[in-house]
Amino acid sequence: MCATYRALCSSGYADLTMQDIADESSKSKAALHYHYDSKHDLLCSFLDYLYERFVERTAAVEGEDAHERLLGLVEAVLSGHDDREEFETAILEIRAQAPYEGGFRDRLTRFEDHLVTELTAVIETGVEAGTFDEDVDPGDTAEFVVTVLTGASTQRVTVGRSVECSQRMLADYVETNLLARPEELSA
């Protein structure tokens, strides 16, 4: 899986071969083919592996209240390693293949559903605790936040735009639209 990660970073998705992955690992190409019928199969397993790590990463997000945990989830999705751009480029290539490859689409949907579910739960908790306004719709808001995160990631890859502005605007959005208003205004 680590070899697949490195090979995707250096070759991208379209040009990736089983040989590239073997070159990054201690296994031969024949050994890889013993476990995986094709590049498609191997990448499906790789997406499953990423999904497990993604679930761990979102579960590890801490915070004093729902507001902090929400911003922590945003940070966990947007922040990354030094080679983040190369990797995100490969992931966007895989995303663009989703309409042709059901195995990719199912797995990408699982990522998105997990993030929507996590965000919905945090927002619900915040509404119940009075941190967030009672008029906030947790499900719609969670989907909106995921849309912003998806857009920020796509823009980083396609036009090289930094995610800073999106992250700041999203924090403003949470403050203005989600946080319960002081009593003098809501009265």
Place this chain on the structure above:
Amino acid sequence: MCATYRALCSSGYADLTMQDIADESSKSKAALHYHYDSKHDLLCSFLDYLYERFVERTAAVEGEDAHERLLGLVEAVLSGHDDREEFETAILEIRAQAPYEGGFRDRLTRFEDHLVTELTAVIETGVEAGTFDEDVDPGDTAEFVVTVLTGASTQRVTVGRSVECSQRMLADYVETNLLARPEELSA
């Protein structure tokens, strides 16, 4: 250009050949090669053609005030034809190639810059006219809206999610965060 559009809708980007485009047009593959050195060259011209049409479409957006024009721009970007999904898939494939293909990245950046510029101008006009709150930052807000639009388009392609929720949440965002507040609240 129309033949390229049809060929992208039916073949996608990765599998597209000059022959596919010739098959959709009245020209031979040789005639296409006379005008364009490669598929890459032809697609760069195609992106230029799309850009001209995009500029026309955004210029044609009307509205009584900045609020209506802003929602009109959102509608113009998100709405489309019956074969929109196939075409958007091909465009996302091209986007994912941007880090490898400078010609693509330059053109995609031009699209994005144009949309940010148009949205910034509309928001500025709205702030000046008092339709939008004077505390709104036109540039940051325009970039945020473009991020949402990019995310909505990526999600439509990769996980088949409808853009309806994004469009509704964006309209709510504009109403809550941009529209000037009634005097009793801003006082």
